[in-house]
Amino acid sequence: MKRRGRGIACMWYPIGFTVAANPSAATVKVNEDGTATLLTGTVETGQGALTVLGQIAAEALGISTEDVHVVSGDTDTTPMDTGAIASRTTYVTGNAVRLAAEEACKILFDVAGPMLGVRPDQLEMRDRKIQVKNFPQRSLPLGEVAYHAQAVKGRPAIGSATWNPPTVPMDPETGQGKPFNTYVYATQIAEVDVDDETGEVEVIRIAAAHDCGTAINPMLVEGQIEGGIAMGIGLALQEEILFDSQGRQINPNLTNYIMPTSLDMPAIEVDIVDSYDPTGPFGAKGVGEPTSVPTAAAILNAIHDAVGVRITSLPATAEKVLAAIKAGPGREMKQLTAA
Amino acid sequence: MTVDTKLETPVDTQTMEQAVLEPATLRLPAVIPPVPFPIETLVPDSRQQTPAVGQRATRSDGRLHGLGQTKYIDDIVLPGMLYARIKRAGVASARIVRVDTSAAEAMPGVMAVLTGREIPVNSFGPSFQDQPVLADERVFHAGDGVAAVAAVTEQIAIEALEKIKVEYEPLPAVFDPVEAMKESAPKVHPPNSNIYATKVVKRGDLDRGFAESAHVFERQFRTQMVEHVPLEPHATLAEWDANGRVTLWTTLGRITLGRTDIARTLKMPVNRIRVVGTIVGGNFGGKNEITQEPVLALLSKKTGRPVKGVFSRREEFISSTTRHPFVMDYKTGVDKEGKIIARKVRLVLDGGAYCSWSETTLGKACILAPGPYNIDNVHVEAFVVYTNKTMTGAMRGFGAPQVCFAYESHMDDIAAALGIDPLEIRLRNVFDEGSISPTGQVLHSVVVRDSLLTAAERFGWREGRP
Numbered sequence: 001m002k003r004r005g006r007g008i009a010c011m012w013y014p015i016g017f018t019v020a021a022n023p024s025a026a027t028v029k030v031n032e033d034g035t036a037t038l039l040t041g042t043v044e045t046g047q048g049a050l051t052v053l054g055q056i057a058a059e060a061l062g063i064s065t066e067d068v069h070v071v072s073g074d075t076d077t078t079p080m081d082t083g084a085i086a087s088r089t090t091y092v093t094g095n096a097v098r099l100a101a102e103e104a105c106k107i108l109f110d111v112a113g114p115m116l117g118v119r120p121d122q123l124e125m126r127d128r129k130i131q132v133k134n135f136p137q138r139s140l141p142l143g144e145v146a147y148h149a150q151a152v153k154g155r156p157a158i159g160s161a162t163w164n165p166p167t168v169p170m171d172p173e174t175g176q177g178k179p180f181n182t183y184v185y186a187t188q189i190a191e192v193d194v195d196d197e198t199g200e201v202e203v204i205r206i207a208a209a210h211d212c213g214t215a216i217n218p219m220l221v222e223g224q225i226e227g228g229i230a231m232g233i234g235l236a237l238q239e240e241i242l243f244d245s246q247g248r249q250i251n252p253n254l255t256n257y258i259m260p261t262s263l264d265m266p267a268i269e270v271d272i273v274d275s276y277d278p279t280g281p282f283g284a285k286g287v288g289e290p291t292s293v294p295t296a297a298a299i300l301n302a303i304h305d306a307v308g309v310r311i312t313s314l315p316a317t318a319e320k321v322l323a324a325i326k327a328g329p330g331r332e333m334k335q336l337t338a339a
Numbered sequence: 340m341t342v343d344t345k346l347e348t349p350v351d352t353q354t355m356e357q358a359v360l361e362p363a364t365l366r367l368p369a370v371i372p373p374v375p376f377p378i379e380t381l382v383p384d385s386r387q388q389t390p391a392v393g394q395r396a397t398r399s400d401g402r403l404h405g406l407g408q409t410k411y412i413d414d415i416v417l418p419g420m421l422y423a424r425i426k427r428a429g430v431a432s433a434r435i436v437r438v439d440t441s442a443a444e445a446m447p448g449v450m451a452v453l454t455g456r457e458i459p460v461n462s463f464g465p466s467f468q469d470q471p472v473l474a475d476e477r478v479f480h481a482g483d484g485v486a487a488v489a490a491v492t493e494q495i496a497i498e499a500l501e502k503i504k505v506e507y508e509p510l511p512a513v514f515d516p517v518e519a520m521k522e523s524a525p526k527v528h529p530p531n532s533n534i535y536a537t538k539v540v541k542r543g544d545l546d547r548g549f550a551e552s553a554h555v556f557e558r559q560f561r562t563q564m565v566e567h568v569p570l571e572p573h574a575t576l577a578e579w580d581a582n583g584r585v586t587l588w589t590t591l592g593r594i595t596l597g598r599t600d601i602a603r604t605l606k607m608p609v610n611r612i613r614v615v616g617t618i619v620g621g622n623f624g625g626k627n628e629i630t631q632e633p634v635l636a637l638l639s640k641k642t643g644r645p646v647k648g649v650f651s652r653r654e655e656f657i658s659s660t661t662r663h664p665f666v667m668d669y670k671t672g673v674d675k676e677g678k679i680i681a682r683k684v685r686l687v688l689d690g691g692a693y694c695s696w697s698e699t700t701l702g703k704a705c706i707l708a709p710g711p712y713n714i715d716n717v718h719v720e721a722f723v724v725y726t727n728k729t730m731t732g733a734m735r736g737f738g739a740p741q742v743c744f745a746y747e748s749h750m751d752d753i754a755a756a757l758g759i760d761p762l763e764i765r766l767r768n769v770f771d772e773g774s775i776s777p778t779g780q781v782l783h784s785v786v787v788r789d790s791l792l793t794a795a796e797r798f799g800w801r802e803g804r805p
Contacts, residue, residue: 008761008800009747010769010791012711013739018702043616044400045592045626051398058391065396066386073616075598083593084619085627085733086699127389175540175719176779179706185770185787187794209794211786219395228735231623235740240563241661247431247514247727248481252656259568271793277784282392285784293739297747301761304751313561314744 002193005306009297010187013290014180016088016165023164024093025079026100028057030157032150034143035067041081042093043073048220049089055216056094056281060101062125087286094281095163103159111149184285186210190298194306199322205267213277213285222270225291232295234259237315409618412574413649421450423638423648424496425484426503431727432512433478442502448495451641453487459606470693472604472633480692480727482657489638489646512727516689519724527725536698538705540719540777548681548716552672556753560667560745571620572650577635585636586613592622597629604633624733660732663700664689665741669749677757677764684708686721695732697723704738709777710746711787712768717777762795
């Protein structure tokens with residue numbers, strides 16, 4: 001019969017490289033009509049990074065996502081970027097984009113100051129306007145200032161910047177150091193059904209509460225979480241590269257390497273935990289990798305809760321679960337007498 | 340375009356209109372039907388709002404994906420383009436005695452063959468340059484490339500691979516990471532030790548911590564090797580031009596550092612290489628280093644034609660990086676209330692045949708292994724070892740899913756033994772703002788407690804079983 005169980009797992013995960021420099025550079029060009037172009041050396045690998053970077057540039061310029069066109073991924077034309085790795089794009093490249101946009105803003109404030117009769121540091125960008133802080137009645141359309149900057153003052157609003165997370169090298173003997181500038185946190189809780197006659201595990205639902213600092217785009221965060229959980233289910237229950245005795249893969253194809261499809265996906269209930277990291281762009285950290293970190297742990301704990309067996313090696317295939325049920329619970333568990 | 344003879348029959352016996360309506364009469368090549376663009380493209384509200392941050396803005400590439408208009412490398416065809424395929428070793432550990440490419444080169448339609456000896460600097464890797472672009476003297480795992488062919492069709496290239504004869508002298512091999520650590524084990528990269536990187540994180544006094552513990556638990560956990568399985572396999576299109584510049588359209592997720600590696604293997608100045616990162620159909624860490632890029636560049640140079648290479652699904656499995664299998668030994672001491680006093684962890688990572696991103700995976704796994712918990716006495720030691728298997732590298736989580744499986748399974752074991760609710764035992768141990776990590780770092784913006792409570796609330800954990 002099917003037995004239901006639930007399991008919880010939490011985790012922490014760093015953003016960026018371990019100690020090593022992983023800089024990003026960015027260039028923001030404000031066009032003469034107040035729209036903008038962002039140049040970045042990162043690559044869109046399906047996660048929506050370019051949309052998020054566009055939103056960060058737009059936020060810094062007080063314009064909308066649609067107002068920013070993003071040019072990416074060409075070593076001849078875009079500035080260097082460490083790339084789509086280590087959940088670093090929103091945090092590291094995002095900081096570079098924010099700083100580049102602020103450089104462009106400085107030019108626009110210099111130009112707009114005399115036009116509005118105030119000092120440049122009294123100005124802010126909002127709703128496609130440059131306005132006096134705390135006195136929004138006095139404002140100019142961003143496009144008008146950008147045109148004036150380029151065509152009258154001869155100072156096109158272009159900003160470039162780089163950013164690299166500050167770290168402290170780890171002591172080789174003790175590992176003491178500050179390998180990362182920031183971390184994210186998450187919890188996933190899985191509910192499963194385990195068939196105690198076949199060992200088959202079905203994941204019914206997963207509640208996922210993830211921290212990513214400020215969610216620059218909550219829809220894309222949800223997408224990452226759902227995708228990460230799909231990968232986590234494969235790791236937990238199905239996927240495994242097998243080798244013969246000569247070191248050759250036995251199942252290098254999608255017929256014999258079993259992985260989850262949409263039919264294996266549980267109901268996923270996502271929460272984005274309220275959080276703000278002052279070191280990230282507008283409080284953002286990252287979310288790419290951590291989404292698949294706690295899934296397997298939560299599912300394996302749910303299996304234990306359902307049928308009382310602790311599977312200690314992944315994946316928990318039906319064969320393995322059934323063998324463990326037949327062998328009886330708690331066989332490998334070792335509790336030592338306290339010294 | 341081929342026109343059926345029926346169309347040429349006189350108009351008096353069959354009208355043109357009838358002929359066109361009959362489906363069998365016109366055989367057109369398969370082309371995507373034209374998409375009529377509206378004069379004004381619909382832009383969703385979410386993309387037009389300010390402030391931009393926090394908006395559920397649709398992706399800028401979403402419309403193209405939805406209409407099937409995204410151009411992946413497989414969709415790109417340049418005039419005169421050739422197709423490349425790579426011959427895989429099929430043996431895990433051997434000395435290459437001889438590579439005979441003459442029969443393949445003689446095949447009609449084969450434009451060039453390339454072996455490892457023709458690559459200017461035949462090694463690369465993000466930490467150690469221990470990986471050949473194409474194996475020349477020695478094969479380190481069964482997925483190693485040993486030769487490449489560029490031909491006018493993909494089918495001819497595949498057939499040509501069969502005609503390449505490689506003579507191997509088998510060498511001893513090791514496949515189990517724990518075996519590979521032994522002094523007596525065959526060396527994967529002689530004379531170097533199979534243990535190619537180690538990492539330690541140590542804080543507090545482990546012995547005193549265990550002595551002060553009310554209960555001590557111990558368990559070994561293991562994880563398997565898995566593939567990233569992106570929808571789009573590794574793909575590259577290379578074009579060498581008459582100025583001696585090469586352009587590579589590629590699925591690389593890290594084009595700046597990829598360009599550095601390509602320049603090194605080709606022994607060329609960086610400014611003569613242009614890498615264009617196309618829209619990638621899934622990366623997950625598997626496309627974070629170069630694979631066939633130098634091979635295609637050199638085949639393009641040899642033939643004076645653009646050369647495209649797209650991995651088969653089989654190559655994606657056997658020759659690209661995978662996730663590290665882990666062997667993890669956990670020993671944890673707790674007090675009567677389930678508060679962790681001491682934790683000792685030993686990690687052995689199966690690095691496969693090459694280092695790739697193993698050093699990074701080792702570092703992250705070692706730092707994260709104790710879990711997001713306040714533990715005063717911690718000792719983690721981690722090793723990554725060579726085996727004659729598919730190399731392991733970057734994959735979503737860099738070792739974190741493996742250690743999370745271990746520390747969270749272990750946590751539930753402890754909770755069950757002490758009769759404490761799994762949520763409760765975590766709340767007693769987790770980091771808070773200002774907690775000190777195992778590497779001595781003061782942590783900020785820590786919300787692991789909030790995430791536990793939020794997920795538990797959403798799940799209905801405290802309401803008990805449904």
